[in-house]
Amino acid sequence: MRTQIMKLFRGNEMRIFGSRFVTTTSHPRHATDISASIKEESQESGEIIYSPFPDLKIPNKDIFSFFYDVNKSWQHKTFTECGLSGKKYTFGQTMDSALRWGEAVKKILPNSKNPTIAFICPNSPDFVCLFLGTLAAGGIVSPLNPLYTPVEAANQIRDSGAELLVVDPILEPLVDAVLKVLGKPMPVVVNGVSSSGRPNAQEVLADPNAKMLDFKELDPNSAAFLPYSSGTTGNPKGVKLSHNALAINTCMVSRDHQEVQIGILPLFHIFGVAATLMPGLYLGMKTITMPKFDPNLFISTIKKHGITTFQAVPLLCKFIASCDLITKEDLKSTHSFVIGGSPLSTDVAYGLKNKAPTVHINEGFGMTETLITHGTPILNETIGSSLRLLPNAKAKVVDLDTREMLPPNTPGELIVQSPSSMLGYHK
Known part of the structure; x- marks a missing residue:
C-alpha cells in the first residue's frame, strides 16, 4: 500500500x-x-x-445496508470499546447512533444529495458511528491524516470538495489554521466538547430522542470513501472507492x-x-x-x-x-x-x-x-x-x-x- x-x-x-x-x-x-x-x-x-x-x-448493496442487515445477528454484542476511556458501543447502538448522525447530516446540509464530509479524528467508537452515519446519509467519507500541516489539510479539503468538517477536540487549533488557509467559512462539528462553542457530534449520537435517518438503499456503484493516496506522482490524489x-x-x-x-x-x-x-x-x-x-x-x-x-x-x-x-x-x-x-x-x-x-x-x-x-x-x-x-x-x-x-x-x-x-x- x-x-x-x-x-x-x-x-x-x-x-x-x-x-x-x-x-x-x-x-x-x-x-x-x-x-x-x-x-x-x-x-x-x-x-x-x-x-x-x-x-x-x-453483494451489490450500499455498504451501510449491507452491514445493517448482517449486524442483526449480533446487535447486543459489544462492537467497539475505547482502549483509553472504556467507552463502549454494541453493534445495535452503533447502527442507531449512525442513523442519528445521518439525520443530522441531512439537516446541516439540506441541499446536498451526496455530500463529501472530511474527518480529522483519531480512532474511537464515536468516530466509527460518524463514519457509518455519513455513508447511510449518502455522503462520502474523506478522512485526513491528523499529522497534516494546515496547508496539506486545506489542499485535501479543497480538492475533495468537502462541505462539512468533523474534528476531534484536541485538533480544533489545526482546523482554525486550515480555515485561514482556505480563506472561506465552512461548517465544523466537533467529536466531543468544543473549546470554541461548535456543535458536539457526540450529543447527537447519544440522544435517545434524536430523530433517526429513514435511510434508503443507495446505488452500490456510487462513491462511498475518498481517501488520498500519496504514492502517486505530484500531490496526493483522491481515490474514489x-x-x-x-x-x-x-x-x-x-x-x-x-x-x-x-x-x-x-x-x-x-x-x-x-x-x-x-x-x-x-x-x-x-x-x-x-x-x-x-x-x-x-x-x-x-x-x-x-x-x-x-x-x-x-x-x-x-x-x-x-x-x-x-x-x-x-x-x-x-x-x-x-x-x-x-x-x-x-x-x-x-x-x-x-x-x-x-x-x-x-x-x-x-x-x-x-x-x-x-x-x-x-x-x-x-x-x-x-x-x-x-x-x-x-x-x-x-x-x-x-x-x-x-x-x-x-x-x-x-x-x-x-x-x-x-x-x-x-x-
Missing part, C-alpha cells in the same frame, strides 16, 4: 510509512498443502494469473473465528478501514480502539482483552516480537496476524512464531486504489512470501515498453484487475 499509515516510534508515538513497488518480478507460487477447493495455479509465458479461490458473489468495492473486499479478506481485535490502524488509511473496521462489522468482532500508539496502553490492552487477531504493519510486529513485556501467555488466544503496508522481514516473522507458535501469519498486498488483492492462504503459509490472489482477482506481469505479458521470473509491471478496484481518481 503506497500511502502513509503513520506514526513513528518517537517517544510514545509511532509513525509508519508504507510503500508500493511499481516494478516487480513474476514468481508463480505452487501450493503444497492446500484445500481441495482451491484451484491449481500455474503461469506460463503470456498467461494471466487467476485466483486459486472460487469467485465470490458481489465505491460501496461495492468495500463490500466485496470485506468478503474477500474476512477470516473465520475471529473475536477480538485492536483497532490501532488509523481509519484515515485504507488498511485500517479494509482490514479492521469492515471485517469487524461483517464478522461481529469486538474492536478495541486506540487513538494512537502508546506502548503501555497497547501492552495492557493485549493482556486485558485476549486479542485473537492483529492487523499490523511490520514495525508494530517487530515491537510485539521483541517486547519482553508481551509474553507467550499474553498471545495464547491469538490465531492470526494480518500484515501489510510494507514487506515483513523473516526475522520478525519468526519472532512472532516464537511467541505464538500456532499463529497464522497472513501477509497482504494491495493499495488504496485496489484495496487488498493478495493474501496468504491458511493452509499454505510460507514465511517471506505473500501471496495468492484473493477471490475475483486476476493479474499479469507486462513489459514496461511493449506491454506484452511476460513469463515467470522476468522483471516487469504488475497489472491487477479486481471488483474492489477504485472508480478512478477524483477529478
